[in-house]
Amino acid sequence: MCRHLAYLGPPVTLAELLFDPPHSLVRQSWAPRDMRGGGTINADGFGVGWYPDDGAPVRYRRAQPIWSDPTIAQLAAVTGAAAVLAAVRSATVGMAVLDGAAAPFAEGRWLFSHNGVVSGWPDTVVPFAAELPVRDLLTLDAATDSALLWALVRHRLRAGADPATRSGRR
Numbered sequence: 001m002c003r004h005l006a007y008l009g010p011p012v013t014l015a016e017l018l019f020d021p022p023h024s025l026v027r028q029s030w031a032p033r034d035m036r037g038g039g040t041i042n043a044d045g046f047g048v049g050w051y052p053d054d055g056a057p058v059r060y061r062r063a064q065p066i067w068s069d070p071t072i073a074q075l076a077a078v079t080g081a082a083a084v085l086a087a088v089r090s091a092t093v094g095m096a097v098l099d100g101a102a103a104p105f106a107e108g109r110w111l112f113s114h115n116g117v118v119s120g121w122p123d124t125v126v127p128f129a130a131e132l133p134v135r136d137l138l139t140l141d142a143a144t145d146s147a148l149l150w151a152l153v154r155h156r157l158r159a160g161a162d163p164a165t166r167s168g169r170r
């Protein structure tokens, strides 16, 4: 189980969101209270995406623990935003630990984060993956369930789907 942070409100620094609270995302990365039976700590990468005043979001992500990266601490101290999505990752057993496997996933104005595991991976998603353009499959951020789910969501967004509308398909 990964941990995620979403913020929409008055502008704040990334440090105020990621580092400063007593149970901040950074603290939760090494001392989570509840992992719901999946993993122990969130040491398999992290990412943060934020929306500047105008334009597409900026994203920074790494495959290392958030507490071991001095750059994010420096960046967070001087970066402010009014909309932020961040995550620390506990990789599902067997899934790659790469920069590209860390949320948030991004394209254009979209950021995406996913928690949990696709049971029966990869067989259960083969029929869904088969509906994606081959190019999308060849350029997945990583061979993980989250990256594939993002590719499926992104495919719908590109087609004009409203992200706030629930699909009837299961």
Ligand code: GLN
Binding pocket: 001, 002, 038, 089, 090, 091, 092, 095, 101, 114, 115, 116, 117, 118, 144, 145, 146
């Ligand atoms: N299954 C996903 C991954 O491996 C998400 C991890 C999680 O939620 N623990 O990246």
